Amino acid sequence: MSASKIIAPPYRNYYRQRTANQWRKIPAERGDPSAIRPFLAGNWKMNLIPRAGVALAARIFDLCRDIKDVDMGFAPPFTGLSTLADYIEPDFLRREYGIGRNVFLLAQDTFFESKGAFTGEISADMLAAIGVDRVIVGHSDRRANLGKYFGFSSSVARRLSKNFLTHTFTQLKSREQQLHPQVFAAIEHLLDEQNSDVLAGLATFLETELNERAGESDDAIQRKVQAALANGVQVIFCCGENKEARRAHETFNLLERQIRMGLEGVARHTMSEVIIAYEPIWAIGEGAQPAPLEQIAEVHDFIRNLLMDLYGEQIAARVRILYGGNVKPDNIAAMMQLAGVDGALVGGASLNAADFAKIIRFGLPDAV
Numbered sequence: 001m002s003a004s005k006i007i008a009p010p011y012r013n014y015y016r017q018r019t020a021n022q023w024r025k026i027p028a029e030r031g032d033p034s035a036i037r038p039f040l041a042g043n044w045k046m047n048l049i050p051r052a053g054v055a056l057a058a059r060i061f062d063l064c065r066d067i068k069d070v071d072m073g074f075a076p077p078f079t080g081l082s083t084l085a086d087y088i089e090p091d092f093l094r095r096e097y098g099i100g101r102n103v104f105l106l107a108q109d110t111f112f113e114s115k116g117a118f119t120g121e122i123s124a125d126m127l128a129a130i131g132v133d134r135v136i137v138g139h140s141d142r143r144a145n146l147g148k149y150f151g152f153s154s155s156v157a158r159r160l161s162k163n164f165l166t167h168t169f170t171q172l173k174s175r176e177q178q179l180h181p182q183v184f185a186a187i188e189h190l191l192d193e194q195n196s197d198v199l200a201g202l203a204t205f206l207e208t209e210l211n212e213r214a215g216e217s218d219d220a221i222q223r224k225v226q227a228a229l230a231n232g233v234q235v236i237f238c239c240g241e242n243k244e245a246r247r248a249h250e251t252f253n254l255l256e257r258q259i260r261m262g263l264e265g266v267a268r269h270t271m272s273e274v275i276i277a278y279e280p281i282w283a284i285g286e287g288a289q290p291a292p293l294e295q296i297a298e299v300h301d302f303i304r305n306l307l308m309d310l311y312g313e314q315i316a317a318r319v320r321i322l323y324g325g326n327v328k329p330d331n332i333a334a335m336m337q338l339a340g341v342d343g344a345l346v347g348g349a350s351l352n353a354a355d356f357a358k359i360i361r362f363g364l365p366d367a368v
Contacts, residue, residue: 010336010363012069013037016317023304023317023339030069038336039275039320039343040360041073041106041236042350043136048076050083056353057084063357063367066098070343072360073236074350075106075136078122085131104133106236109142112223114231124224124231134234136345138221138262140281144242156210160203165191218261225262225274234273236345237262238324239303243282252302259306268311276303276321277345283325284347290326293334300340329358336362 013035014025028035048056053076064072076084090100111121127135158164169187190199221237228235239258241251259276266274278299283291291299300321308316323335324345335341349355357367 010333012363016339018308018313018317023301025339036318036320036342037069037071037102038362039071039073039322040356040362041075041104041277041322041343041345042356043075043106043108043139043324043345043347044077044080044351045108045141045347046077047351048080050076050080053080053084054087056351057087059353060357060360061093061097061099061103063353064097064099064360065367067360067364068099068102070360071102071104072099073104073106073134075108077108081105081107081127081132082130105131107132107135107233108139110135110137110224110228110233112220112227114227124228124233127228128231128233132233134236134275135224135228136236136238136277137224137228138216138238138258140238140240140279140284142216143221143238144215144281154207157203157207160190160199160206162191162196162199165199218258221258221262222264226265229266229270229273234275236275236277236322238277238279238345240279240281240324246280246282251299255299255303256306259303260310263310268315271307271311271315271319274319275342276307276319277324278303278321279324279345286348288326290328290331291323293338296323296335297338297340300338304340327359329355332359332362 011025011027013028013030013032015028015035016023016025018024044053053074057074060072074084074088085105088103088105090103093100093103107122107127109122110124110127111118113121114123114125124135159168165187169184169191172184172187189195190202225235225237237259239255239262241254245251245254255278263271263274278296280291280295280299283289300323303321304316304319307319311319320342321340322343322345323341324347326348327335327344327346328349332344335344344359346356346359349359361367
């Protein structure tokens, strides 16, 4: 990796400048209000009941006493938000741990409507009402990974069985209002005994494809971003490619589409309320490996240059871009040396107090 991509040691407060078409960090004094502070966010996903979440947070704070030069974020499940909100009251944290104003309550998702018949959803104004500071939008779990659990793909595949199509074809023929002749022709073609292999192959293909794609659309994510910002809840906007896109060298095209669509309508003066998290889907989960440092640097530079095209150099320099994907205590310092990385969105390691505290304390001696 070129020297311009990595600096040493990893600065905990810094400015960012662009010279000779490259971004670099310049160290700032600790506590400088105009400096960029890294953001280390723990996404607890579907783990921990409320009391266990408070106990975990308390242990992390105990290991991070007087750490004020980075921002910390905690994203419990919806059931734990109110309980954790009461615990992380700034005056209490200041008295007890010497921190407070740098601790933020995060929600893992929101919905784009404010109210209505949307069973199981939570609106942005509901989150704001209980003290949520920021909401994660477009996480890879919701963009793609949850598709395999929702059952949509298997439901479509079952509709391409011979028995189902035969029954459906009989029903359609009995209706007074006929469908387009091409629909009947297509069904008849698939039901032909000679095309049984085609029918089985099509069902398998669609089930596999929909497992990968039956998640939130770019349009839905854009609407969530707008709803959150309109209700005073800041956004952690996630983007990232799956392994197929990476192998096909489509990473940059995919990221540009996700970012342009997700941030469409977000004004220049509002971008200070947006944090971007790059999380390659293939680097997330048990057994996966984090992206190589060279790739993280390359992608973060691409995202920041895209933000410069959209919002100008001054805004692009200050928008924080996090990395997510198997962030651990032993790799966070190297990641934070990269000129474009401003923190991390941490999954599994955030459920272990000692590990997450070490991530928050990157570049500092371990807590006693």
